[in-house]
Amino acid sequence: MINVKSIIDVVGALDDNTLAGNCYLYDDNRRGGSLNQGTHKLATAVKKGDQILWTVTPMECEAYADITAINVPQDICEVKRYTYDGTAIVYWLGTVKEAVDDLPYSITLNVGSHSFSMTCDHGSRLIKGNA
Amino acid sequence: MAPNDKNLDNPLPGQFNSTQLNVVTTLDVANTVASKSIDGRAFLMDNSPHSKGKGTPQLQTICKQGQVLNWLIYCLDMDQRQDKTWPPMARIVNIVFLDEGGEEVLGTQVCSDLKIYGGPDEIRSPYTPSYYYWAGMVRPDLEPGIYKYRLVYELDADGGGMKHYFQLSEPSLRVLPYDFVPQHPHKD
Numbered sequence: 001m002i003n004v005k006s007i008i009d010v011v012g013a014l015d016d017n018t019l020a021g022n023c024y025l026y027d028d029n030r031r032g033g034s035l036n037q038g039t040h041k042l043a044t045a046v047k048k049g050d051q052i053l054w055t056v057t058p059m060e061c062e063a064y065a066d067i068t069a070i071n072v073p074q075d076i077c078e079v080k081r082y083t084y085d086g087t088a089i090v091y092w093l094g095t096v097k098e099a100v101d102d103l104p105y106s107i108t109l110n111v112g113s114h115s116f117s118m119t120c121d122h123g124s125r126l127i128k129g130n131a
Numbered sequence: 132m133a134p135n136d137k138n139l140d141n142p143l144p145g146q147f148n149s150t151q152l153n154v155v156t157t158l159d160v161a162n163t164v165a166s167k168s169i170d171g172r173a174f175l176m177d178n179s180p181h182s183k184g185k186g187t188p189q190l191q192t193i194c195k196q197g198q199v200l201n202w203l204i205y206c207l208d209m210d211q212r213q214d215k216t217w218p219p220m221a222r223i224v225n226i227v228f229l230d231e232g233g234e235e236v237l238g239t240q241v242c243s244d245l246k247i248y249g250g251p252d253e254i255r256s257p258y259t260p261s262y263y264y265w266a267g268m269v270r271p272d273l274e275p276g277i278y279k280y281r282l283v284y285e286l287d288a289d290g291g292g293m294k295h296y297f298q299l300s301e302p303s304l305r306v307l308p309y310d311f312v313p314q315h316p317h318k319d
Contacts, residue, residue: 061151
């Protein structure tokens with residue numbers, strides 16, 4: 001399984017009215033060929049059959065963020081929303097159905113106490129790795 | 132609550148309700164001590180959008196099962212004086228949850244790990260920031276409802292000497308189920 005973690009500067013995002021520059025994406029597949037760790041342009045290397053787990057951490061413990069959508073064609077990567085048992089903490093699981101070459105995708109989030117909807121579509125991608 | 136049952140053996144049930152809330156008391160320390168009354172001199176505020184009674188001693192904080200709450204104090208007069216002395220400070224020395232009859236119940240039945248945090252022994256150390264605050268986690272299996280609590284404050288006297296104690300017994304928590312979703316999130 002490949003973990004994709006989004007660290008969101010909630011205050012920055014609400015102040016700038018954009019997630020560009022306020023969204024730090026990481027995954028644990030650098031060895032497989034992922035690029036641009038720690039930026040909003042994270043390119044995650046995947047192959048057919050891989051499972052991907054998307055989670056969000058707000059940068060401040062008093063700030064709120066959750067994922068409302070992973071916007072990717074379902075025939076390439078089928079995604080589903082879950083919550084951890086006994087909590088309202090959201091995670092998304094995806095299964096890569098077809099090999100990808102270079103596929104941009106976006107993550108839609110609720111940001112802040114009033115659940116302002118914002119989308120991080122500034123360069124995150126699924127790419128073919130070097131496996 | 133059925134959805135939480137299978138988590139009671141989990142050592143960290145509900146600890147992933149990640150957003151922390153702050154409940155802040157703004158307190159006029161010197162005048163409370165001088166007049167021997169806290170009435171009209173303490174104001175409670177929190178950062179939960181739909182709480183009631185913000186700015187008053189009757190603050191009702193809307194929170195969820197499993198949420199962590201931090202209780203802080205801001206003293207109205209906090210800056211070092213020109214003669215290098217410090218104005219008298221105050222701190223919370225106890226938080227006691229009350230049952231419906233106003234009698235005390237153990238705080239751990241409502242909040243777990245309810246205690247002082249922040250390294251208070253190092254207050255005013257020139258080398259490290261430190262804070263004196265209380266925090267606790269609303270138990271994930273707590274029955275949703277309204278829980279009144281008492282804040283007990285210890286106030287220093289200017290120039291040292293005997294400390295003074297005051298309390299507010301009217302704030303409360305309104306605990307919602309962990310998966311509660313407001314009907315109209317942008318309406319207040």
